Amino acid sequence: MKSIDSIAAELVGYDAQALSVDTGSAFLARLVEPVTQQEEVGIFQALGRVLAVDVISPISVPPHDNSAMDGFAFDGAQLTAQAPLTLKVVGTALAGKIWTGQVQRGECVKIMTGAVMPQGLDTVVPQELVKQGADTAFITLAPATVQPGDNRRQLGEDLLQGQPALQKGELLTPAALGLMASLGIETLQVWRRLRVAYFSTGDEILSLGEAPREGAVYDSNRYTVFGLLTRLGCKVIDMGVVRDEPALLEAAFTHAASVSDAIITSGGVSVGEADYTKAMMKKLGDVAFWKIAMRPGRPMAVGRIFRDKSASSPYETSANSYQNDTNYALSRASEAAILFGLPGNPVAVMVTFLAFVRPALLRMMGSTASAPPLLKARSSEAIRKKPGRTEYQRGVVSIDADGMLRVKTTGNQGSGVLSSMVRANGLIVLPHSQGDVSLGDEVSVMLFEGVI
Ligand code: AMP
Ligand code: MG
Numbered sequence: 451m452k453s454i455d456s457i458a459a460e461l462v463g464y465d466a467q468a469l470s471v472d473t474g475s476a477f478l479a480r481l482v483e484p485v486t487q488q489e490e491v492g493i494f495q496a497l498g499r500v501l502a503v504d505v506i507s508p509i510s511v512p513p514h515d516n517s518a519m520d521g522f523a524f525d526g527a528q529l530t531a532q533a534p535l536t537l538k539v540v541g542t543a544l545a546g547k548i549w550t551g552q553v554q555r556g557e558c559v560k561i562m563t564g565a566v567m568p569q570g571l572d573t574v575v576p577q578e579l580v581k582q583g584a585d586t587a588f589i590t591l592a593p594a595t596v597q598p599g600d601n602r603r604q605l606g607e608d609l610l611q612g613q614p615a616l617q618k619g620e621l622l623t624p625a626a627l628g629l630m631a632s633l634g635i636e637t638l639q640v641w642r643r644l645r646v647a648y649f650s651t652g653d654e655i656l657s658l659g660e661a662p663r664e665g666a667v668y669d670s671n672r673y674t675v676f677g678l679l680t681r682l683g684c685k686v687i688d689m690g691v692v693r694d695e696p697a698l699l700e701a702a703f704t705h706a707a708s709v710s711d712a713i714i715t716s717g718g719v720s721v722g723e724a725d726y727t728k729a730m731m732k733k734l735g736d737v738a739f740w741k742i743a744m745r746p747g748r749p750m751a752v753g754r755i756f757r758d759k760s761a762s763s764p765y766e767t768s769a770n771s772y773q774n775d776t777n778y779a780l781s782r783a784s785e786a787a788i789l790f791g792l793p794g795n796p797v798a799v800m801v802t803f804l805a806f807v808r809p810a811l812l813r814m815m816g817s818t819a820s821a822p823p824l825l826k827a828r829s830s831e832a833i834r835k836k837p838g839r840t841e842y843q844r845g846v847v848s849i850d851a852d853g854m855l856r857v858k859t860t861g862n863q864g865s866g867v868l869s870s871m872v873r874a875n876g877l878i879v880l881p882h883s884q885g886d887v888s889l890g891d892e893v894s895v896m897l898f899e900g901v902i
Contacts, residue, residue, distance in 0.1 A: 451754075451785070451786070452480070452481075453736055454481075454736045454737065454738045454752075454753045454754075457477055457480045457481055458477065458738065460480065461473055461476055461477060461480075464477070466738050466739065466740050466741070467741050468741060468743055469740045469741065469742045469743060470742075470743050470840070470882055471742065471743070471744050471805060471840040471882065472882070474740065474742055474750075474752075474805075474806060475805075475806065475809065477738075477752070478752065478806055478809070478810040479809075479810070479813065481752065481753070481754075481788065481810070482712075482788055482810045482811075482813050482814050483813075483814065484641070484813060484814060484815070484816040485641050485642055485644060485711065485814060485815065485816060487641070487642045488502040488503075488639050488640065488641055488642065489639075489640060489642050490637050490638070490639055490640075491637065491638060491640055492636065492637055493627055493630055493631060493635070493636055493637065493638065496622045496627060496630075496638045496640060497622055497623075497624065497627060498621065498622060498683040499621075499622050499638070499640035499641070499643070499683060500619060500620070500621055500622070500640055500641045500815050500816040500817045501616055501617070501618055501619065501620045501621075501622060501626075501638065501639070501640055501641075502618060502639045502640050502641045502816060503618055503639045504614050504616070504617050504618050505614070505615045505616040505617075505630065505633075505635065505638070506612060506613070506614055506615065507609040507610060507611050507612060507613050507614075507615045507633055508611065508633060508634065508635070509611050509633060509634060510605055510606035510609065510610050510611040511606065511608040511609045511632050511633060512603055512604075512605060512606070512607070512608065513605065514566040514567070514605055515566070515567040515572075515602055515603065515604055515605050516545075516564055516565060516566050516567055516602070516603050517543075517561045517562065517563055517564065517565050517567060517574045517601060517602065517603070518563065518574065518601045518602065518603050519563055519574050519576040519577070519601045520561070520562050520563050520576065520577050521560075521561060521574045521575050521576040521577045521579075521580070521601065522537065522539065522558040522559065522560055522561065522574065522575050522577070522580060522589055523543065523558060523559045523561040523567055523568060523571040523573065523574050523602075524537055524553070524557070524558035524559075524571055524573055524574075524575070525553070525555070525570060525571055525572060525573070526572050526573030526596075526597070526598025526599055526600075527598065528555065528556075529573070529591075529596070529597070529598055530593065531593055531594065532593055533593060534590050534591060534592050534593060535590065535591045535593075536556075536588055536589070536590045537556060537557060537558035537588065537589055537590075537591075538556060538557045538558070538587060538588055539557075539558055539559070539560055539586070539587055539588065539589060540553060540554075540557045540558070540559060541553075541559045541560070541568075542559065542560040542561070542562075543559050543560070543561040543562065543565040543566065543567075543568055544562050544565055545562050545563065545564035545565045546564075546565075547565070548566050549561075549565070549566070549568050550568075550569075551568070552569075553568060553569075553570060553571060558571075558589065559571065561574060567602055572598060572599055572602055573596060573597075573598050573599055573600055573601070573602065574596075574600065574601035574602055575589075575591050575595060575596045575600075575601070576596075576601060579591065579595050579596070580595075608632070609629075609632075609633065615629060615630070615633060616629065616630070617818075618816075618818070619816060619817055619818030619819070620817075620818070620819070621817055621819055622638065622640070641815060641816035643683065643684065643685050643815075644683075644684045644685070644711050644712065644811060644814055644815050645684065645685045645687060645709065645710045645711050645712075646679050646684045646685070646686060646687065646710055646711065646712045646713070646714060646811065647686075647687040647689060647705075647706035647707075647709060647710035647712070647713045647714070647787070648672065648675050648676070648679070648686060648687070648688055648689060648713075648714045648715070649672075649689035649690060649691065649692045649702055649706065649715055650669045650671050650672050650690070650691045650692070650715070650716050650717060651691070651692055651694060651699070651715055651716065651717040651718040651725065651727045651794075652691075652694065652716075652717040652718060652725070652794055653693060653694045653725070654666050654667060655667065655668075655669045655691050655717070656668050656669060656691075657669055657690055657691050669690075669691050670796050670868060671716040671717070671792075671794070671796055671799045672688065672690060672691070674796065674799060674800055674803075674868075674871075675714055675716070675799065675803065676688060677902075678800070678803050678804075678808070678902065679714075679811075681902065682808065682811060682812070682815075683815070684811060684815075687706065687709055687710055689702060689705070689706065694718070694725040694726055694727070695726070696726045696729075696730065699726055699727060699730040700730055700733075700734065703730055703731070703734050703735075703755050704734065704758055706755070706787065707734070707735075707755040707756065707757045707758070707786065707787040708757055708758065710787050711787060711788065711814060712787055712788040712789070712790065712810075712811065712814065713755055713787050713788070713789050713790070714790045714791075714792060714803075714807065715727065715751075715789075715790075715791050715792065716792045716793070716794050716799050717792075717793070717794030718791070718794065719739065719749045719750060719751045719791045719792070719793060719794075720748070720749040720793060720794070721741070721749065727791070728751065728791075731751055731753070731755070731789065731791060734755050734756060735753055735754050735755035735756055735786065735789060736753050736754050736756075736786075737751050737752065737753030737754070737755075737789060737791070738751070738752055738753050739751050740752065742802075743838060743839040743840065743882065744801075744802075744805070744839055744840045744841070744842070745839055745840075745841045745842070745863075745865075746793075746795060746797050746798040746801050746842065746863070746865035747792075747793055747795075747798035747799075747801045747802040747805070747842075747865070748793065748798075749793050750790070750791060750792060750793060750802055750806070751789060751790075751791030752788075752789060752790060752791070752806075753788075753789050754786035754787065754788060754789060755786060755787050755789050756785060756786045757785055757786060757787065788810070788814070790802075790806070790807045790810070792807070793865075795865035795866050796865075796866055796868040796871075797844070797864075797865045797866065797867060797868060797870070797871055798865045800871055800902075801842045801877065804842075804877070804896070804901060804902075805840075805842070808901065809821060822896070822897075822900055822901060824879060824894040824895060824896055825847070825855060825876075825894070825895045825896075825897060826855065826892045826893070826894060826895070827845075827847055827854075827855035827856055827857040827878075827892070827893060827895045828850070828854060828855065828856050828857070828890055828891070828892060828893075829856075829857060829858070829878075829887050829888075829889065829890065829891050829892075829893050830856050830857065830858040830889070831858055831859065831889060832886065832887060832888055832889050833859065833878070833880070833886065833887040833893075834886055835880045835884055835885060835886055835887060836885075837882070837883050837884060837885050838882065838883070839882065840879070840880065840881055840882050841878075841879075841880040841884075842877045842878070842879055842880075842896075843859050843860075843863055843877065843878040843880065844859060844860040844863065844870045844871060844873070844874035844877060844878075845857040845858065845859055845860065845874055845875075845876050845877060845878040845895060846858055846859075846860060846873065846874055846875055846876075847875055847876050847895055847897065855895070857876070857878055857893060857895055859878065860873050860874050874898070875897060875898055875899070876895045876896055876897040876898050876899075877895070877896045877898075878893050878894070878895055879893075879894045879895065879896055880893065880894075881894070
């Protein structure tokens with residue numbers, strides 16, 4: 451386990467007081483490690499999980515050559531470029547039943563989509579492309595209606611027995627579940643789910659149900675983080691608001707570290723905070739306090755909170771359904787939980803989550819997926835931007851009359867304006883060295899679809 455200082459020392463240009471987004475990301479990639487425990491889950495439970503092994507096809511799909519159309523199967527060697535071909539219909543091959551008859555030259559078999567191609571036949575002419583006279587025992591195809599081999603699906607054209615179907619580290623999508631089922635696979639070996647503890651800090655933060663009081667705001671970060679983590683497939687250990695008192699903060703961090711792989715907090719990490727959050731992080735862990743060259747979301751604390759296995763916890767662990775998890779075991783190989791101390795502002799929480807926490811958690815989950823590609827869109831407005839920091843502006847992406855992507859900002863980019871995160875469908879990502887954007891310039895956009 452490398453210390454925070456030794457990771458920092460490996461990174462060229464690392465400066466905690468003026469950290470670029472790229473250096474911060476590189477730091478986190480070195481800080482976190484994938485979980486090591488796996489479990490076997492049924493296919494219905496596997497959606498969104500990360501595959502822990504390569505899956506080799508135990509069979510070929512499809513298992514036989516079969517017809518791609520309703521039509522007539524015949525030996526394509528009889529086709530000529532000039533003459534029509536008349537064939538006698540000698541039987542019917544239905545899907546799910548093997549037709550075992552013999553077919554001679556000049557003969558064909560009526561065949562349904564998905565039916566196994568009868569022995570010796572390689573071509574299917576669709577029903578609607580043939581002529582059938584009064585005597586339905588014969589069909590005629592005009593020249594060049596089909597080529598030899600047409601409308602036949604080949605054995606193994608989807609997957610061949612013995613070949614890799616899915617790879618270790620893949621996130622299991624609906625398509626992947628279907629693919630596994632097509633191979634007859636009922637259970638999958640996946641990495642165990644990541645457990646992430648969350649609490650909000652700050653004396654001005656009200657829990658839902660509490661009476662409003664002057665100077666206080668309701669805790670929204672608890673719910674955005676809950677949603678982001680749940681969408682990612684993590685188990686959320688939700689600890690609500692923790693008051694700004696050393697004893698309460700110490701108990702919260704100690705409990706969180708003893709039950710989670712990672713701890714996320716919000717608030718209390720900016721410069722000049724009067725509260726005890728930063729002091730407690732320092733006391734209980736190995737933590738760097740960053741000022742990131744980004745907007746929104748300048749302050750952030752990252753590092754580890756050490757596990758104290760002997761500590762007794764004042765938290766009720768059975769009251770919250772997320773904590774009732776029988777097949778869970780923390781990786782004792784690691785003696786600490788990863789800490790992401792996010793800023794307090796609601797938009798900054800979401801942006802720092804997307805920029806830093808999400809990629810780090812995916813790595814911890816065992817995912818090898820690369821970040822979703824940014825799209826290019828034309829800016830519908832001029833945007834002021836200072837070089838020397840990465841900016842994430844809330845944007846609404848739409849499609850122009852000419853079919854190209856266009857994006858406009860949601861207006862007020864205040865880092866507390868959560869309503870703009872709801873209206874936006876993505877973030878305009880203005881990179882570190884970028885200056886002002888002119889009307890019509892191309893900008894990069896991270897669409898929320900798929901990441902939120
Ligand atoms: P801080 O980073 O603690 O200085 O907080 C920055 C701003 O975010 C302050 O205006 C806080 O009131 C607000 N804030 C902090 N935590 C939360 C929260 N959990 N929900 C909503 N607003 C918050
Ligand atoms: Mg505060």
